[in-house]
Amino acid sequence: MSTLKAVRGTRDLLPPETALWNRIEAVARSVFARYNFGEIRTPIFEDTALFARGVGEETDIVSKEMYTWEDRARAQSEKTQSLTLRPENTAGVVRAYIEHKLGETGQLAKLYYIGPQFRRERPQKGRYRQFSQIGAEVIGPTHAGSESPLRDAEVLEMLATFLDELGITGWTLKINSVGSSADRPRYIETLRTALAPVVSQMCPDCQRRAETNPLRVLDCKIPEDQPIIDALPRIADSLDEASRDHFAQVCAALDASGVPYTHDHRLVRGLDYYTRTTFEFTHGGLGAQNALLGGGRYDGLSEAIGGPKAPGIGFAMGEDRLVLTLQAQEANQKAAPPQVADTYIAPLGPAQNPAALALARTLRRQGLRVELGDGTFRLKKSFEAADKTARSIVLLGEDEAQSGILTVKVFATGSQSKVPQTELADLLAGLRNT
Numbered sequence: 001m002s003t004l005k006a007v008r009g010t011r012d013l014l015p016p017e018t019a020l021w022n023r024i025e026a027v028a029r030s031v032f033a034r035y036n037f038g039e040i041r042t043p044i045f046e047d048t049a050l051f052a053r054g055v056g057e058e059t060d061i062v063s064k065e066m067y068t069w070e071d072r073a074r075a076q077s078e079k080t081q082s083l084t085l086r087p088e089n090t091a092g093v094v095r096a097y098i099e100h101k102l103g104e105t106g107q108l109a110k111l112y113y114i115g116p117q118f119r120r121e122r123p124q125k126g127r128y129r130q131f132s133q134i135g136a137e138v139i140g141p142t143h144a145g146s147e148s149p150l151r152d153a154e155v156l157e158m159l160a161t162f163l164d165e166l167g168i169t170g171w172t173l174k175i176n177s178v179g180s181s182a183d184r185p186r187y188i189e190t191l192r193t194a195l196a197p198v199v200s201q202m203c204p205d206c207q208r209r210a211e212t213n214p215l216r217v218l219d220c221k222i223p224e225d226q227p228i229i230d231a232l233p234r235i236a237d238s239l240d241e242a243s244r245d246h247f248a249q250v251c252a253a254l255d256a257s258g259v260p261y262t263h264d265h266r267l268v269r270g271l272d273y274y275t276r277t278t279f280e281f282t283h284g285g286l287g288a289q290n291a292l293l294g295g296g297r298y299d300g301l302s303e304a305i306g307g308p309k310a311p312g313i314g315f316a317m318g319e320d321r322l323v324l325t326l327q328a329q330e331a332n333q334k335a336a337p338p339q340v341a342d343t344y345i346a347p348l349g350p351a352q353n354p355a356a357l358a359l360a361r362t363l364r365r366q367g368l369r370v371e372l373g374d375g376t377f378r379l380k381k382s383f384e385a386a387d388k389t390a391r392s393i394v395l396l397g398e399d400e401a402q403s404g405i406l407t408v409k410v411f412a413t414g415s416q417s418k419v420p421q422t423e424l425a426d427l428l429a430g431l432r433n434t
């Protein structure tokens with residue numbers, strides 16, 4: 001029989017790497033809480049129509065990357081339904097915002113999420129078919145201030161704080177404005193006109209995009225196309241006064257808070273629903289997949305999926321890419337210390353197993369990390385196992401169980417001593433700093 005493996009584009013996360021994932025999530029929760037965000041958890045699959053409308057039929061995600069299936073009816077009363085594993089989480093959050101009438105509070109909904117997303121892409125470093133995003137959204141009625149450029153700047157400043165607190169150094173923030181839903185068609189027309197005489201000299205992808213979604217031409221990475229693209233008209237010159245003013249205010253607030261950024265005229269982003277501010281944080285250490293996170297404003301998204309007017313701004317970070325960046329940084333510094341238990345309890349004979357479990361329970365409740373051996377092991381085997389997994393070993397024989405005086409050996413110093421059980425936890429905790 002052939003052995004079964006994790007499916008292409010998916011992978012197992014094992015300790016000690018999972019500790020890094022937890023650290024990233026803990027920093028995210030801590031930072032987001034200080035900006036008064038709360039957590040939302042939406043289902044991992046949704047009605048396919050949500051993504052068709054909320055992400056856009058013309059996007060790469062919807063047109064070729066989604067895991068979609070026709071779900072069978074289980075009863076007469078049920079209909080078959082087209083379902084999709086979520087390729088991103090913003091559409092789900094906005095659906096939940098509408099479904100639970102969160103706009104009726106008159107306040108901004110400030111929600112963050114952490115969880116897996118699914119896209120059928122070509123797997124490579126930093127690009128998987130199941131990956132995890134940490135994201136947040138600020139959505140609400142206009143009278144609650146959801147369109148304010150201060151919201152955009154605050155979200156960007158929060159991201160800078162998050163990356164700094166996580167210890168990621170050397171990131172770059174690029175921002176742009178793709179204009180309102182009124183500006184965009186005007187620019188697309190300008191772009192079509194400018195592309196017409198040159199498109200035949202461009203790559204096949206650009207030739208296709210020029211037809212279906214001309215904005216995406218600006219995303220092209222083919223070196224030969226770059227001079228042509230750099231000479232195309234800029235979206236900034238197609239913005240009306242309100243959009244231009246909004247962008248200027250975002251920039252002014254960022255300047256005041258000291259968050260460094262560059263204005264990238266070509267940043268248009270992949271999802272159709274973005275309006276006005278778009279942004280990306282990149283990191284040089286990531287190679288070709290250099291985007292740590294992306295986001296922007298989506299003033300028309302709620303209406304696009306049948307809800308009330310509810311402008312919003314949000315972002316999604318690739319958690320896998322945060323991990324890769326931190327791993328690369330830490331490899332340059334010193335290797336992270338391997339995880340070790342505070343102690344290994346070795347019962348001396350099977351009869352001591354119950355007492356050993358009781359002792360382990362006591363120590364674990366006192367906050368210690370404990371590995372529990374087995375009374376059938378010979379002493380030599382217990383010592384070998386303990387030396388690999390823990391800082392110390394506690395021997396528990398019949399005498400020890402009766403007297404409550406335990407034998408402890410500390411590996412770093414080689415010292416062996418008798419310790420009353422009541423003093424054991426303190427002694428073991430003290431070893432952490434040696």
Ligand code: ATP
Binds near residue numbers: 128
């Ligand atoms: P990219 O240009 O890298 O394809 P994207 O424009 O598709 O990114 P978004 O859909 O905005 O990105 O997703 C936000 C973030 O999620 C990205 O910046 C990236 O860090 C991460 N991400 C997107 N797709 C993947 C994937 N297949 N595997 C791992 N991370 C991903």
Ligand code: MG
Binds near residue numbers: 270
């Ligand atoms: Mg992508």
